[in-house]
Amino acid sequence: MRNLNKIIVSDCFDFMKATEDECVDLAVLDPPYFLNKGDWDTFSSEQAFFEFTFLWIDALLPKLKRGSSLYIFNTPYNCAKIFNFLIQKEYLLFQNWITWDKRDGFSHTKNRFIPNQETVLFFSKGSPNVFNADDVRVAYESKDRIAHAAKKGIVKNGKRWFPNPNGKLCGDVWHITSERHKNKVNGKVQKMSHATPKPTEMLERIIRASSNEGDVVFDCFVGSGTTALVSKVLGRNFLCADSSEEFVSLANDSLHGINRKMVVKSPSMQKALFIADKKRG
Ligand SMILES: C[S@@+](CC[C@H](N)C(=O)[O-])C[C@H]1O[C@@H](n2cnc3c(N)ncnc32)[C@H](O)[C@@H]1O
Known part of the structure; x- marks a missing residue:
């Protein structure tokens, strides 16, 4: 397959043209949000932004296999419009509206509540072939009650229930601290690559x-290459591109190990990285 396991410099439309139809198992798209974060995120109007957004979505859909999954990130406002666009495609099935609680904020506005969430839309092309619910369990919150239940169980609907040692099933509100917030020094936002x-x-x-x-x-x-890096560590293949030469170079540095240990912070990813490195010898 062309461009497999590489990160290349390409406009999204050229990249999709170069990708075979129905070859993608999972598409994860973190596109421009029209928040003017850089030239790449600037559009002349909201209409121009949505024209671009709906065009890339239409170019992407034929590339997805039947049973594949599609995740799209954006602001809740933009996702409301993207949701309306996707729901009209009869072969797409809505799965989840995921709220990402960023533990941070976009602004310090005092005119309304601070927008400190983003949305991740999850659709599938027909019924999803894969959903590994047990691989993404999260910690139980009530530690004391769970410790008690682990010893003796808790009677629920006439049956004795014991907590799963890997935690509870994951919900659709994700509390994950943003990189911007993690990297603050004395409360000050630092410039990131x-x-x-x-x-x-x-x-x-x-x-x-x-x-x-x-x-x-x-x-x-x-x-910066997050999807490619995580895919590689978890033993998945990837097809990844970005229109910026600078970001692709950064992404390749991360992929080939220059700052991989810094990027891979979670214990489960560190374990997966250790296993992947061991397999390679
Ligand atoms: C929100 S950022 C993605 C960040 C990424 N998920 C990460 O973890 O670093 C969007 C990216 O889209 C790229 N981009 C914008 N317009 C593009 C286009 N027409 N084709 C390809 N990439 C584009 C930008 O260069 C930017 O890096």
């Missing part, structure tokens, strides 16, 4: 849940 990197924990959850080892993960707005 990419303005909007997604946390690896977030890509890890999506990729573990909606793909299996050896599957093909697609991202034509890969930026």
Whole structure:
């Protein structure tokens, strides 16, 4: 397959043209949001932004396999419009409206509540082939009650229930601290090499849940390379591109190990990285 397991410099439309139809198992798209984060995020009007957005979505859909999963990131406002666009495609099935609680804020506005969430839309092309719910369990919140239940169980509907040692099933509100917030020094935002990197924990959850080892993960707005890096560590194949030479170079540095240990922070990713490195010898 052309461009497999590489990150290349390409406009999204050229990249999709170069990609075979029906070859993608999981598409994860973190496109421009029209928040003027850089030249790449600037549009002449809201109409121009949505024209671009709907055009790339239409170019992407034929590339998805039947049973594949599609995740699209954006602001809640933009996702409301993107949702309306996607729901009209009769072969797409809505799965989740995921709210990402960023533990941070876009602004300090006092005119309304601070917008500190983003949306991740999850659709599938027909019934999803894969959803590994047990691979993305999260910690129980009530530690004391769970410790008690682990010893003796709790009677629920006449049956004795014991907590799952790997935690509870994951809900559709994700509390994951943004990279921008994690990297603050004394409360001050630091300039990062990419303005909007997604946390690896977030890509890890999506990729573990909606793909299996050896599957093909697609991202034509890969930026600092998070999707490619997490795919590689988890033994998935990837097709990744970005229109910026600077970001592709950054993404390749991260992929080939220059700052990989810094990027891969979660214990489960570190474990997966250790296993992957061991397999390679
Ligand atoms: C929100 S960022 C993605 C960040 C990425 N998820 C990460 O973790 O670093 C969007 C990316 O889309 C790229 N982009 C914008 N317009 C594009 C286009 N027409 N074709 C390909 N990439 C584009 C930008 O260069 C930017 O890196």
